Amino acid sequence: MPTLEEIRIRVFRATSGMYTDTYHMTDLINDAIHQLVEGARLRDSSSIAVTPGVNTYSLPANFKSPGSLLDATSADSLVPYELVDITENRTGYAIEAGNLIIKPTPQESRTLTHYYYKYATPLVSETDVPEIDPQYHDLLAFYAAGMILLLPQLSIADKTLSDRYMNRWNEGKASFISDMQRKNKSSRARTVNTW
Numbered sequence: 001m002p003t004l005e006e007i008r009i010r011v012f013r014a015t016s017g018m019y020t021d022t023y024h025m026t027d028l029i030n031d032a033i034h035q036l037v038e039g040a041r042l043r044d045s046s047s048i049a050v051t052p053g054v055n056t057y058s059l060p061a062n063f064k065s066p067g068s069l070l071d072a073t074s075a076d077s078l079v080p081y082e083l084v085d086i087t088e089n090r091t092g093y094a095i096e097a098g099n100l101i102i103k104p105t106p107q108e109s110r111t112l113t114h115y116y117y118k119y120a121t122p123l124v125s126e127t128d129v130p131e132i133d134p135q136y137h138d139l140l141a142f143y144a145a146g147m148i149l150l151l152p153q154l155s156i157a158d159k160t161l162s163d164r165y166m167n168r169w170n171e172g173k174a175s176f177i178s179d180m181q182r183k184n185k186s187s188r189a190r191t192v193n194t195w
Helices: 004-014 022-040 134-148 160-186
Strands: 043-050 056-058 063-071 079-081 092-096 099-103 110-118
Touching (some): 004 022, 004 134, 134 160
Antiparallel strands (some): 043 110, 063 110, 092 099
């Protein structure tokens, strides 16, 4: 799996070495990741060890929007919690001010799994690896190279190469979004009721 440094080298080669601003390349690569994640809605999960008498738990740093909250304490079934408004007096959970709030306050210990949609983690260090599926890593270089080749200071008369990279980016982005939406549908939690 390519690191940020390896993706930047791909961009450098794709632009025939005409552009060497690694900070700008990194910004473009992170912009590509953001666009992919925004369209695809990447999922993540966290485990919450519920303490009796405590109903407020911090959300993960990369939390973007709620998915589902499940109690798998019983080996026979998953018990879903409903997302409710903070002002409602109903059983479920609410999201407020960076916290997940369980309603009513739990009176016994249990472990909950919180599935949520997340923000992309930006690449900062040269050894960082994009958290998207490896088959889509080349898209990041296509996007960055295509955008760089459009810069006026490069004064490229023929925009064909830039168009080719941007077409590959757009096709790959559509494929990525479709693939992730399919994965999200297949990984939705199912409840099993036992009598």
